[in-house]
Amino acid sequence: MTLINPNQQPDFLSVVEKQMQLTEAQGMAIRGLVDGIKQMHLDVTEKVEEVQMMVQEVRDSVTLTDAECYQLQDAVRTRSITLTKDRYKETDGKFNETVGKYRRMIWSKLKVLFSVAKYSHIRRIDFDDSIYFVKEFRPEDYI
Structure with missing residues (x-):
């Protein structure tokens, strides 16, 4: 059985803290990515609606064949x-x-x-x- 040396505990805590900081940083990066994707989706949806309205205007103005x-x-x-x-x-x-x-x-x-x-x-x-x-x-x- 291996006993943990009391001098090694601070290293273990610092590793866990460092891992927690990395995880938080990754979470923030993922959150930023998701927010960006949401904004892009809103922008694309808005543009699609604009194009659909423009197409409808053109269709409405076309005269008889x-x-x-x-x-x-x-x-x-x-x-x-x-x-x-x-x-x-x-x-x-x-x-x-x-x-x-x-x-x-x-x-x-x-x-x-x-x-x-x-x-x-x-x-x-x-x-x-x-x-x-x-x-x-x-x-x-x-x-």
Whole structure:
């Protein structure tokens, strides 16, 4: 059995104290690292949100595609013919004149509704609303 020499005890305590100081220093370093990572995460999250908002702004300002313009034209064409058929027979001399009148009225009211000079400048996010407007258009609401 080995006995501990009383003269060796201070060395043992100093080693333990030194180890405790190192552990505390490591803890502080790790705490600083964790705090830095948390701040980086907050910064990145903020930047991602900024980029998402900017992307949404761009998406919101993009105007109709050619395919959407064609669909809108087709909806106006169909609606103007349907409105005219409700009032005149296709053999009536006023049929084509009335189709044109309704078509112009729909285009005019559509551009006013979406505050654009040309229907092709309607924003893509408003496409569904523009189609709905055309399909539900009633000239009586504007006369």
